[in-house]
Amino acid sequence: MTTAISNTTKFDAAGFEALLAERAGEPAWLTERRKVSWQAFEAANWPSSKDEEWMRTDIRLFKLDAFKPTAGVPVAIAGEQPLLSHGVDLGGRVESVNGAATLSELDGEIIAKGVVFGSLSEAVTQHGDRLQKAFDREVVSPTYDRFAMLNDACWTGGVVLYVPKGVRIEKPLHAVSRLSGAGATDMTKTIVVLEEGAEATLLMESASTDAESAGLHNGTIEIVVGRGAKLRYVNLQNWNNRTWHFAHQKAVVGKEAQLQWTIGALGARLAKVNQRVALAGADAEAQVNGVMFTQGKQHLCYNTHQHHEAPYCRSDLLYKNALQDSSRTVWRGMIQVDEAGQRTDAYQRNDNLMLAATARADSIPGLEIEADDVRCTHGSTSGRVDDTMIYYAMSRGYTRQEAVRMIVTGFFQQVFDRITIDSVREALGEAIGQRVQDLPNQ
């Protein structure tokens, strides 16, 4: 079993030149774009605790030199069965290892409708000029911070989904990214475009092939949901607990369009994710669901942003976190309503269940409202498992441990009830249920 990692290259000037040489088949505009981003990366500093966004997330132990750019010919690795696709009749699937595509399949009847789904690396060499528009849109700014610059310069692999106007895909599409071996990197871009009236379900997940190898994910996700289109998007982060995970994710939801975006965050040593939703057209709707379960010394930081740019839009965000051991979560949520966003209906909520006295959860909801006719509400709770509930369950014959497990499972039920895809609900339930089974006596 071998991987596509070169042993000598690093993320330095020579490594970047090697990456460009290997990707000589890419269109000229993309190569130029990579060079501009690389220059910006070299000139920039890493974020520090002096930056407001990073003051609760310490990355001083992160050393980029410990990781290698993806190079060489990808080799498929037999990983565990993906969680989200179990028992699902898929319309297409994409697999990658260490940021290099190893599998790309799509049903013939879906291809016939003009849908494009596969590796972004391959797509840019085949349909580069058509994809330029999607890159130029810069849904995620390539200069947002040094991680975004690095991604824009050195991305490999990735996923692209394009659904033409009025096309409805019944079967879910699935993509899994794997990290294999010490120093492995997954530096991917995901681009999703649904044209007017299109519908699709995209399930994406990540996994490590072993529990001990330190890996790096530095990715971006850019989603455009066109007028009246509907996208159900699921992203399950399930790296091992030695992986650094940095991500910039943004969806732009058009007029009368609907987005249901579900995030599961279970793995990673340290995760720092910016998840943004822009409601750009009138009467757009976004539902954001988040589930986190942390243990050991994990540190997961999610910054969410609901941006109401147009009137009559609705956004509803619910994050539920359970924390064990000395793990830590940080959630910073912002609802921003522009002056044009009249009759906005926006909600954000974060609930934290503290399963150990040494765990820590930071919840920082925020509102920035410039319109004068809106309904914007937010809430946050943090608490331990209620002794009264344990007492009641024990009086009914359950052991203390059974009672705690039942209460933790019930804590997540509220967010599971919002997820409309059966396989996702079952997969998240199973993954969390496994961790709940391992809970020690409280």
Add this chain to the structure above:
Amino acid sequence: MSEFIPVGPITDFADPSSTLVEVDDESVALIHAAGSFYALDDVCTHDGGPLSDGPLHEDENPPAIACPRHGAKFALTTGAALTMPATQPTRVHEVKVEDGQVLVKLTV
């Protein structure tokens, strides 16, 4: 069971100085002051600030280090919170010098 883990030669740590070192995936503030070494969690228990970036007060009794964010002081020997806004101690770890190498053993 944790063990003593080398973090670098003694010459890497001037006296006085405070340095961030990585010990078994954890951030530790290694402090060299008045001829002695001290090791504390590099985390202010008030707001998570990086103690190793803060000013040393090695001449005070007890010798201390302050958080750069809000000025909370922690005793180098015990990790006790000496001033507000911190109220909880930070962990201290064992340090020893052998053959010119500084070694740290994490407190579990």
